[in-house]
Amino acid sequence: xxxxxxxxxxxxxxxxxxxxxxxxxxxxxxxxxxxxxxxxxxxxxxxxxxxxxxxxxxxxxxxxxxxxxxxxxxxxxxxxxxxxxxxxxxxxxxxxxxxxxxxxxxxxxxxxxxxxxxxxxxxxxxxxxxxxxxxxxxxxxxxxxxxxxxxxxxxxxxxxxxxxxxxxxxxxxxxxxxxxxxx
Numbered sequence: 001x002x003x004x005x006x007x008x009x010x011x012x013x014x015x016x017x018x019x020x021x022x023x024x025x026x027x028x029x030x031x032x033x034x035x036x037x038x039x040x041x042x043x044x045x046x047x048x049x050x051x052x053x054x055x056x057x058x059x060x061x062x063x064x065x066x067x068x069x070x071x072x073x074x075x076x077x078x079x080x081x082x083x084x085x086x087x088x089x090x091x092x093x094x095x096x097x098x099x100x101x102x103x104x105x106x107x108x109x110x111x112x113x114x115x116x117x118x119x120x121x122x123x124x125x126x127x128x129x130x131x132x133x134x135x136x137x138x139x140x141x142x143x144x145x146x147x148x149x150x151x152x153x154x155x156x157x158x159x160x161x162x163x164x165x166x167x168x169x170x171x172x173x174x175x176x177x178x179x180x181x182x183x
């Protein structure tokens with residue numbers, strides 16, 4: 001097996017491949033995203049997919065001087081925010097308690113948005129006017145594909161139709177990822 005060259009290749013190999021169950025966000029983070037983040041900042045994250053650790057803000061988390069510095073939340077296929085994520089990251093307006101970056105991957109493409117931009121798009125796609133805390137379950141669920149198709153512009157990268165287009169989109173995504181994590 002060779003290294004994955006682009007998010008388009010990841011989508012084709014793991015989301016669209018017949019006969020295999022898509023592996024999920026932990027696989028995407030480990031095989032695709034972490035190598036690119038390390039190339040950008042030469043840092044190993046302090047936490048990777050810290051499921052069940054409620055005080056950790058994001059799926060990929062960097063600390064600086066003992067404090068939370070950068071959180072990246074990744075959603076694979078479905079944007080499903082747990083009660084804790086929804087209440088702390090959507091309802092709560094304290095940006096110090098939010099991830100900094102949202103990345104969603106679906107069969108039609110990849111999305112990278114600041115958390116502020118993500119919240120706006122999530123509110124619009126879910127028809128939320130005034131978010132209210134939930135006591136159990138999940139916040140409104142959206143597929144990454146439907147979220148992707150409803151949004152346009154900076155941060156929305158379609159799956160490439162050929163190798164040249166795939167590499168063009170990959171370069172644009174990596175440029176935006178670099179800007180997002182070099183804070």
